[in-house]
Amino acid sequence: MPGLIGKKIGMTSTYDADGKNIPCTIIQAGPCVVTQVKTEAKDGYRAIQLGFGERKEKNTPAPLKGHFKKAKTTPKQRLAEFTGYAEDLTLGDEVNVEIFVEGEYIDVVGKTKGKGFQGVIKRHGFAGVGQATHGQHNRGRAPGSIGAASYPARVFKGMRMGGQMGNTQVTLENIQVVKVLADQSLLIVKGSVPGPKGSFLILEKN
Template sequence: MSGLIGKKIGMTSIFDENGKNIPCTVIEAGPCVITQVRTNEVDGYEALQLGFDDKKTANKAATGHAKKAGVAAQRKVVEFQGFEGDYKLGDTINVEHFKEGEFVDISGTSKGKGFQGVVKRHGFGGVGQSTHGQHNRLRAPGSIGAASYPARVFKGMRMAGRMGGEKVKVENLRVLKVVAEKNLLVVKGCVPGHKNSYVIIRK
């Protein structure tokens, strides 16, 4: 699957030809530079390694790797398979790789929400729909296990814990606009991550 690396700018909304308000996300997609070309002869598979967003400071390994492509060290490096065309080391791929109307899959790291209770984390009833096993603690989880048998809590029990900060992939988001002069990609719906977080766009 070919694609690009981008940075989430934020959300907005646009109106379609029927006057319907559509929520959308604006992504700075590229330009991405090719930092390595994987081949069947050398690596056993074909892929393009893309880099995005120059680093101001980098270690010798990252600097030397990027120097082969004649560019600065990159903050985000991802491999993509399925690129059509003849690309060479150091070439640049921009947002015009996408077309309006096509569908893309976007993955990123969701916002971290820290330690959360069962109401926020799993959608338990809470106030007004008090869960079983409680009477005066309206956001508590209630009973979580049986008696002397099985004498333990089963794995996977929905309880309080760390929430967010996980890799999330949203599939089939429609590309609404491609603003080539500003390297912007506008897709319908929401994309995981906070503002200025890196996302991976695949098609």
């Protein structure tokens, strides 16, 4: 199985063999239920869809209710597709954290914390206009010039300016698995992962 859906629980730290303190993230990885199996004959490609987390039935759209009923499972909060799955997986099968091995490296996909509308100093690391002398007033965090006047008479696309920051999908590659706690469905990985506590993550094997 190439991966799982998980939820970020929080951060902690542990010690390696040399006594060095290592920051770690605790992730609830699964258990996930197989909600759909896609084949080349029917869908044009091979993939498996997993569901994770419980969802209230009254808040589940009717088409999704039928989708989960076909898989003989309760409504799930998150769905994700994975390619390269084992042939013996069928609808309703459960996949848990035991697919991961301590010491291996995985990719973690998550959505970063949303920070709203931010200026150029916070968003892009600008230094600001500079000194408050020579007649400048309240210009310390201003972006400065954004282009010339008569030519090109427009602002180039991609100009670094203030705007929405965060709330974007990010993939962190080669994150090391420090410990697998199968009885609690927990995965402890080295370092930090995107998103706030309680956010959903996709964990992919390399």
